[in-house]
Amino acid sequence: MVRFRRQGFHQQATAVLCCLSFHISFCTLAADKLRFVLYYPQVPPYMYVDQQTNKVVGLVPELLEEHFSDEKVKLEFILDNRRGAEHRLYSGDVDAMLLAPEWTQKPQQLIFSDVLLQHRDYLFALKPFAIGSSIKDWLAGKTVCTRQYYVYEVLEPFFRQHNTTRVDASSELAQMKMLLSGRCDYAYINEHVARWLQQHQFADTALYQSPEHFGEVALRVAFHPGWQPYLRGFNQYLARQHQKNNISKKLEFYIQQR
Template identity: 35%
Template sequence: MGGSGVWKLRTFAKALMAFTVTSVSLVASASDHQVISVTVNAPGSFPYLYFDRTRQTYEGLVPDFLTHVSEQAGYSIVYLDASQFRSEENIVSGRADLYLANPEWLQNPSRFIASSPLIAHPTYLYSTQPFGTGFTADRLSGVTICAHRNYVYTGLESGFEEGRLTRVDSPDHTSMAHMLARGRCDFAVYNPYNAMDAFYQKSLCHLDVFQSPVPTSVVELPFVMRADAVALKALIDRHIEGFAVSGELEASLAHHLTGRDFPKRGKCE
C-alpha cells in the first residue's frame, strides 16, 4: 500500500475512533440524564416510600411523584435498598441521586442540597389512654417513651437530654407498638403515617390507640442530593410544584391512607 493509502487508512481509523468515543460519551450522557436512582432506608417508611411484599415493588407518595416525573420528563426510576448511613453515602458517592430526608437528620448536611419540601412531616405521641385537655409534650416529666433506635425526635430531644423523659428504644415501628400495648412505655412517638402502619396490624386489632392533640414537632421533607446536582434540584422543584398544584399529591396520600385514622378503636373482625 502506498504512502497515500496508509495516510488515508490512518485518517479513517482516527475518525472512526473519534466517532466511537463521541458516541459512547453521548450514550453515557443520555443514560445519566434518563435515570434517577433513589436510595431507600429499607424497607422504607409508610406512606412515603414502602415495600409492597405482595407486588414486590416500592409504593407510596414518592413512587407516585416519581411516576409523575417519569411521565412528564421521560426519566426511568430505580430504587436502591440501603440503611440510613448507607443512604447518605450512596448520594455522596454517586451511586444514587435522591434521598427523601430532612437535612437536619443527616450526619453531614453540608455535603448536600435540598429540593423544595415534598410534604410536611409531623410527629405525635400515641397512648392507649385518651389525652387530657390542654395536653402538651413539654409538660411531661417522669414518663417513658418508646422510640425507634437511632431516630432523632426534634420536639423531644431536650426532654431526653434533661432526664425528664426516658427513652426506650426499639429496632422498628412494629416492636414499638407492641411494647406500648404491653405497657412497657407510657407513650410511643411516631409520625402519623408510621403510627397507622404499626397500630393497624391485625395482631393489634383489639387495641385502642389515641394520638396527642398537638404534634411534638413538624419538619419538612425534601429530597436531598449531591451538592453539585443543581440541574436535578431544578427539575425536582419544578415537578414538586406541578404535583401539588394538580392535586396529585393529595390524591396519592388519600389512596395510601384509606381506612386509617386516630383515635383507633379496638375492633377485630
C-alpha cells in the first residue's frame, strides 16, 4: 500500500513537473514584447524619433518591426544611453540593443545576432588632408572630438604616444558642432552617421573625410539570453535581407530622407 502510494505520488509529481516544464518553455518562446534600447542621444540613420510624427524610425526599427511582427512580438523602445543600457541588458531590464561585441564589458553574458550592418570610422576635418600624408601626420599633436564613454582602440596609441588629445562629446552632432567651433581639429565619426549629418545638419559646410578609414565595425543586435529561442529566426531573416540587398537600400533611404 505504501509502495503504491509512493509510486502514485511519483507519477503525479512527474506529471506536474512535465506540465511546469512545458509551461516555462512555452513562456520563454511566447514573449509578447521586445524592449529595445533607443540610444540617447539618438543615432540617425540607424534609429531616431521623427520630429514630425513623434514615431521611432530608422533602419534598425524598420527591420525589427518587419521581423518581429510576424512573430507576434510587439516592440517597445526604451530611451537610454549606451553605457546604462548595457548594464540593464545584463540584468534583463531591457531585452535587446544594437551593439558590437567588442564594445561590451561582458559579451559572454549576452547572445548576438549575425551582422546587421558594418561601418567604417573616419576623421572629418574643415580643410583637406594633405596629399601623401599619413595617419601619424594627421594626428600627432592634434585634438580629436570623440563620443563620451566610447573606447577607440585604434586611437589609443596616438593618445598615449603622439600628444593627441581626446575631447569627448555627448553625440555625433555635438562632435560636429565642436569641430565647427574650433574646439577640435577632427571629428571621429562612422561613415553612415557622418553622411546623415552632412545631408541634414551641415549641408552648407565643406567637410573633408580622411583618405583612410580606421577599422571596420560589425553591428549586431545583442539580446538578453532569454531570447535565445528567437535568435535563429532573426538570423535567417537578416540573411534574406542581405541576399536581396535590402539593408543597404533601406540604409540609403534613411540617409537621403528629408
